[in-house]
Amino acid sequence: MPESPAQPAIEVSHLVKTYSGVTAVNDISFTVPRGEIIGFLGPNGAGKSTTMRILTGYLPATSGHVSVCGFRVADEADSVKRRVGYMPENNPLPEDMRVSEYLFFRGRLKEVPRRKLGSRIDEVLELCDLKRARHKIIGKLSKGFRQRVGIAESVLAEPPVIIMDEPTIGLDPHQILIVRDLIASLRGRMTVLISSHILPEIEMTCDRVLIINQGRIVAQGTPAELRREVLGQSAYEIEAAGPLGSLPFVLGTIVPGLSVASEGPVDELGFRKIRLKTVGDDEAGEAILRACLSEGLRVRALSRSRPTLEDVFLAATRRSWDAVVEEPRDGGRP
Amino acid sequence: MRHFFTILAHEVRMLLVSPSTYVAAVAFLAVMGFIFTNILEKYSSAPQDVSPASVFFSVYFLPVIFMVPLLTMKCLAEERRLGTIETLLTTPVTTTEVVLGKYGAAYLLYLAFWASTSGLFYILKRFAGDPRLIDPGPIVGGYLFIAVSGLLFVSIGVFTSALSRNQAVAGLICTTILILIIFGGRYLGSVEWLDRESLAPIKAAVSYGQISQHFLDFTRGVIDTRELLFYLSGTVLFLIFSILGVEAKLLHS
Numbered sequence: 001m002p003e004s005p006a007q008p009a010i011e012v013s014h015l016v017k018t019y020s021g022v023t024a025v026n027d028i029s030f031t032v033p034r035g036e037i038i039g040f041l042g043p044n045g046a047g048k049s050t051t052m053r054i055l056t057g058y059l060p061a062t063s064g065h066v067s068v069c070g071f072r073v074a075d076e077a078d079s080v081k082r083r084v085g086y087m088p089e090n091n092p093l094p095e096d097m098r099v100s101e102y103l104f105f106r107g108r109l110k111e112v113p114r115r116k117l118g119s120r121i122d123e124v125l126e127l128c129d130l131k132r133a134r135h136k137i138i139g140k141l142s143k144g145f146r147q148r149v150g151i152a153e154s155v156l157a158e159p160p161v162i163i164m165d166e167p168t169i170g171l172d173p174h175q176i177l178i179v180r181d182l183i184a185s186l187r188g189r190m191t192v193l194i195s196s197h198i199l200p201e202i203e204m205t206c207d208r209v210l211i212i213n214q215g216r217i218v219a220q221g222t223p224a225e226l227r228r229e230v231l232g233q234s235a236y237e238i239e240a241a242g243p244l245g246s247l248p249f250v251l252g253t254i255v256p257g258l259s260v261a262s263e264g265p266v267d268e269l270g271f272r273k274i275r276l277k278t279v280g281d282d283e284a285g286e287a288i289l290r291a292c293l294s295e296g297l298r299v300r301a302l303s304r305s306r307p308t309l310e311d312v313f314l315a316a317t318r319r320s321w322d323a324v325v326e327e328p329r330d331g332g333r334p
Numbered sequence: 335m336r337h338f339f340t341i342l343a344h345e346v347r348m349l350l351v352s353p354s355t356y357v358a359a360v361a362f363l364a365v366m367g368f369i370f371t372n373i374l375e376k377y378s379s380a381p382q383d384v385s386p387a388s389v390f391f392s393v394y395f396l397p398v399i400f401m402v403p404l405l406t407m408k409c410l411a412e413e414r415r416l417g418t419i420e421t422l423l424t425t426p427v428t429t430t431e432v433v434l435g436k437y438g439a440a441y442l443l444y445l446a447f448w449a450s451t452s453g454l455f456y457i458l459k460r461f462a463g464d465p466r467l468i469d470p471g472p473i474v475g476g477y478l479f480i481a482v483s484g485l486l487f488v489s490i491g492v493f494t495s496a497l498s499r500n501q502a503v504a505g506l507i508c509t510t511i512l513i514l515i516i517f518g519g520r521y522l523g524s525v526e527w528l529d530r531e532s533l534a535p536i537k538a539a540v541s542y543g544q545i546s547q548h549f550l551d552f553t554r555g556v557i558d559t560r561e562l563l564f565y566l567s568g569t570v571l572f573l574i575f576s577i578l579g580v581e582a583k584l585l586h587s
């Protein structure tokens with residue numbers, strides 16, 4: 001099959017993988033367009049690593065169809081391997097090599113022309129802030145450095161698709177920032193598939209998120225879509241003084257579905273926290289404020305509380321554990 | 335096969351920078367030097383029938399049983415234990431290239447170790463002053479035997495390394511198989527119940543696979559193509575098993 005820009009970077013349909021009777025990946029399908037950064041979320045043992053290994057051609061799938069840049073992984077593994085930069089879980093590295101030696105060896109294996117390899121190694125060392133460590137033995141590097149060596153290695157041959165299994169594990173916040181910028185700098189040029197436990201990480205870097213649990217996709221979409229789809233509500237919090245009166249009723253008429261969820265205790269100044277929730281995702285702040293003022297409440301603060309991806313993740317995985325596994329929908333809620 | 339040389343060069347380089355290679359080389363030379371000295375002492379006290387070279391090479395099994403496992407047990411087991419086999423096999427490299435590259439490096443090192451014993455013969459020639467002690471026939475035949483049989487022995491080591499992710503287990507299995515094929519053949523050749531008429535084909539097969547007999551032929555200058563074929567086919571067989579072993583571990587991991 002020819003490689004054309006129209007072909008999606010990664011195409012997975014009805015992928016199943018069983019290990020001696022245990023189903024690790026159970027009929028998952030997704031498509032990643034070129035240049036997109038996609039985050040893979042899931043609890044331990046959800047099948048993230050297995051899916052990634054199948055995508056790289058390292059493990060064979062039990063059934064289903066997987067293709068990378070239009071090449072079927074099962075038949076054209078060699079073409080696929082030339083187009084994928086892969087960093088496995090726990091980032092295995094040889095202990096007794098120097099960083100630059102290792103990158104040189106990997107570059108030769110990945111068929112980077114010998115003439116370009118030297119300058120390319122300098123580039124990735126610069127990119128990953130590894131210049132100072134280039135002559136150090138890998139076995140003596142700290143975890144953060146090792147992780148960056150792994151990342152440098154995966155982008156070394158400038159593959160169109162990069163797959164990284166938990167790239168930010170074991171890094172300090174400063175290094176996470178560097179890695180995040182690094183991944184963001186690849187946006188548009190390369191397709192990046194990363195898995196992570198660190199949810200803000202995914203939320204900040206990824207265009208789209210796939211949440212998988214027990215080998216199935218339980219939710220997919222942009223972080224905003226997921227909030228809407230999985231939680232299906234947004235919440236407001238006001239701090240106000242005065243009698244509540246007919247506020248709940250008024251709110252219900254101005255914004256359908258808006259209701260008072262809870263009321264906090266009154267503090268010494270007479271203010272209390274009131275939580276409101278809506279079903280939709282439309283901005284209702286102004287309407288709430290106006291309703292409160294017309295009801296004679298004195299308002300001190302109004303804030304919209306955004307559910308984090310963490311809430312979405314917990315809700316989505318809980319939902320799938322409750323065995324109400326819904327078929328994944330494409331895009332947002334209709 | 336374009337990656338074969340990349341992997342071979344990498345493996346040779348890693349062996350040359352590893353201290354354990356030098357420790358092994360020193361130990362090997364110390365043992366071989368000790369054996370050589372003993373042989374020379376025997377020769378200096380009384381004249382012997384055969385040349386010192388054939389006696390020296392007749393203890394070939396000692397370094398084989400101890401050195402080959404040490405040289406090869408690490409090659410695939412270590413990759414699997416560290417998980418680097420995963421990064422290695424997700425590049426455009428085939429399992430065949432990986433196994434052959436590692437095999438080639440181990441074999442070259444094995445040859446290099448044996449080549450270093452030629453220094454012993456040089457010293458003998460330089461200082462003995464007796465040309466009868468240096469008979470080129472058995473020396474050439476002996477080294478040829480080492481080179482040819484080494485193909486098979488090292489491939490067995492690579493194969494056992496593909497079986498386990500634990501180096502010690504791989505090394506022990508390798509030693510066991512080597513002892514079995516070196517001494518097992520000798521033992522089977524001497525047992526009586528194989529002399530029966532009905533078991534004649536088995537007897538023929540056993541005598542065909544007698545490594546100690548091959549050794550005697552080589553040092554006498556008899557190079558039999560059947561014996562060459564025995565080592566070559568055995569090598570190919572064990573290398574295919576190694577490749578299948580690595581791939582089977584992936585399929586059933």
